Amino acid sequence: MKVGFPRSPARRRIVTACFLSVLAIALTACGGITSSDDDDRKVVLTTFTVLADMARNVAGEHLRVESITKVGAEIHGYEPTPGDIKKAAKADLILDNGLNLEAWFNQFVADLDVPHAVVTEGVATMDISEDAYRGKPNPHAWMSPVNAQIYVDNMVRAFSDLDPDHAEAYRANGAAYKTQIGAVHDDLVAAVRTLPADQRALVTCEGAFSYLARDAGLTEKYIWPVNAEQQATPQQIGSTIDFVRQRRVPAVFCESTVSDAPMQRVVEASGARFGGVLYVDSLSEADGPVPTYLDLIRHDANTIATALAGTAK
Known part of the structure; x- marks a missing residue:
């Protein structure tokens, strides 16, 4: 986006x-x-x-x-x-x-x-x-x-x-x-509360999760703050890699409407897992994972909590 x-x-x-x-x-x-x-x-x-x-x-x-x-x-x-x-x-x-x-x-x-x-x-x-x-x-x-x-x-x-x-x-x-x-x-707050305190970090491509992170008690880190035509500078990727390494963040994420290639570079350099796709700006089709707003929040909360806890399939 x-x-x-x-x-x-x-x-x-x-x-x-x-x-x-x-x-x-x-x-x-x-x-x-x-x-x-x-x-x-x-x-x-x-x-x-x-x-x-x-x-x-x-x-x-x-x-x-x-x-x-x-x-x-x-x-x-x-x-x-x-x-x-x-x-x-x-x-x-x-x-x-x-x-x-x-x-x-x-x-x-x-x-x-x-x-x-x-x-x-x-x-x-x-x-x-x-x-x-x-x-x-x-x-x-x-x-x-x-x-x-x-x-x-x-x-x-x-x-x-x-x-x-x-x-x-x-x-x-x-x-x-x-x-x-x-x-x-x-449910969102309860899901995050089960995580150890040092794993409560949300690393995404864009800074689109500030409000969700605030509600859930997550420390937010992103590659770029706002989507633009030129994205993911070397400095932004380097800063994200440093954050993930220092915090030992187990999993990182990217949104459905942007390329996850920059985040995959973070994965390769930091050793973190790619935790999955999160949804922000658009729902899915009726037979998709987030056909409603409530489904979108549930999906994102579950994806974040299971990936950070190391229980994602």
């Missing part, structure tokens, strides 16, 4: 101009925001699949929830298509994560007459601590089940404003879902 900051001012101006041109054509062609199928429910559009799953749990049967990006998509540097523009023009509400995760979508939303809600409102953010993005908020706040419950509260409010007739249902759905999320948080 690539960071959602502009790659270059010139390219960003060109891309934005193209988007606006296509947007004007799309709006004219679709003639408004009415749906072309028989489903007359209001449409909630989210920027990525994790938010879509959370939103469906809150919406229940009363709203149709769709994701702009598909399963497996790289969210940070995603570039919207004309089809995405048409979807957004027809939506009744757009949800995004904010915190610079989807900077590609900011101009997109600004030129649409569609209600918009940022689901991280009220979240206590953690700052990125290194490199060019030092001091900017880490956008991966949903990786904390504690934060995820704030996401749910924001969705309940947004859906109730959009569809007041079903506000009570949204509140009830949100409360039930928050109970499930709380249980996942408890």
Whole structure:
């Protein structure tokens, strides 16, 4: 996944101009925001699949929830298509994560007459601590089940404003879902608590697990803080190798949406095992390992705990 900051001012101006041109054509062609199928429910559009799953749990049967990006998509540097523009023009509400995760979508939303809600409102953010993005908020706040419950509260409010007739249902759905999320948080903490104190270190490719590490009581180390076009400098890899050796970290990890080649170099040089693939920005298909947000957190917690404990198969 690539960071959602502009790659270059010139390219960003060109891309934005193209988007606006296509947007004007799309709006004219679709003639408004009415749906072309028989489903007359209001449409909630989210920027990525994790938010879509959370939103469906809150919406229940009363709203149709769709994701702009598909399963497996790289969210940070995603570039919207004309089809995405048409979807957004027809939506009744757009949800995004904010915190610079989807900077590609900011101009997109600004030129649409569609209600918009940022689901991280009220979240206590953690700052990125290194490199060019030092001091900017880490956008991966949903990786904390504690934060995820704030996401749910924001969705309940947004859906109730959009569809007041079903506000009570949204509140009830949100409360039930928050109970499930709380249980996942408890399981995460319990899984890590079984590890010896000197093994409670989480080493990943990108610094996308800061919130999860905080919740679970893990010391975090990563190769690069934020995904960018140029990744894994020799200095970053060397620093990670030193950390793994000094802490005798038994296993290291990488995310599903990036190449694990840099981490494999850490494995070769440090003697640690590759503990497995973790999921952050995208769910899997329905028959995959993480078809829902709750599955994503459970999968990551189990993968981390079993690999660090040396019990992974």
